[in-house]
Amino acid sequence: MIPNKKGQALVEFVLILPILLILIFLIIDLGRIIYTKNNLVNMVSDASDMYQKNIDKEKILEVLNSQEKITNLDIYEKDSLTYIKLTKNINLLTPGLNIILKNPYEIITTRVVPNE
Numbered sequence: 001m002i003p004n005k006k007g008q009a010l011v012e013f014v015l016i017l018p019i020l021l022i023l024i025f026l027i028i029d030l031g032r033i034i035y036t037k038n039n040l041v042n043m044v045s046d047a048s049d050m051y052q053k054n055i056d057k058e059k060i061l062e063v064l065n066s067q068e069k070i071t072n073l074d075i076y077e078k079d080s081l082t083y084i085k086l087t088k089n090i091n092l093l094t095p096g097l098n099i100i101l102k103n104p105y106e107i108i109t110t111r112v113v114p115n116e
Contacts, residue, residue: 022096025093025095026097029093029094032090033090033105033107036068036088037107040086040088040107040109043064043067044085044086045111046063046064046067047084048084052114061073068088069088070088071087071106072086072087073085074087081113082112082113083112083113085108085109085110085111086108087108087109088106088107089105089106090104090105091103091104091105092104092105
């Protein structure tokens with residue numbers, strides 16, 4: 001009797017496929033998180049520049065939302081320093097990743113506005 005090699009390969013593929021798909025989705029999610037964090041760092045720098053030019057919070061939020069939709073913009077003072085904080089939520093695609101990270105995942109970037 002000749003063993004069926006095609007059937008064996010199919011069973012191995014079916015066993016490996018879920019792990020492979022989860023790894024692909026995980027790579028996509030981590031890439032989205034890093035990309036969004038980088039965008040927020042650039043946006044908080046722009047917001048800091050606009051704040052130094054005495055542009056009000058609503059106008060800064062309008063300009064930033066035209067670039068990328070952000071969840072929250074906070075401008076606050078602490079210890080005689082002014083801080084700008086941007087927040088954005090990302091919905092995760094990877095099944096089961098919400099066990100490790102909260103879904104939606106919140107990305108926060110803060111910057112101190114230099115005093116002149």
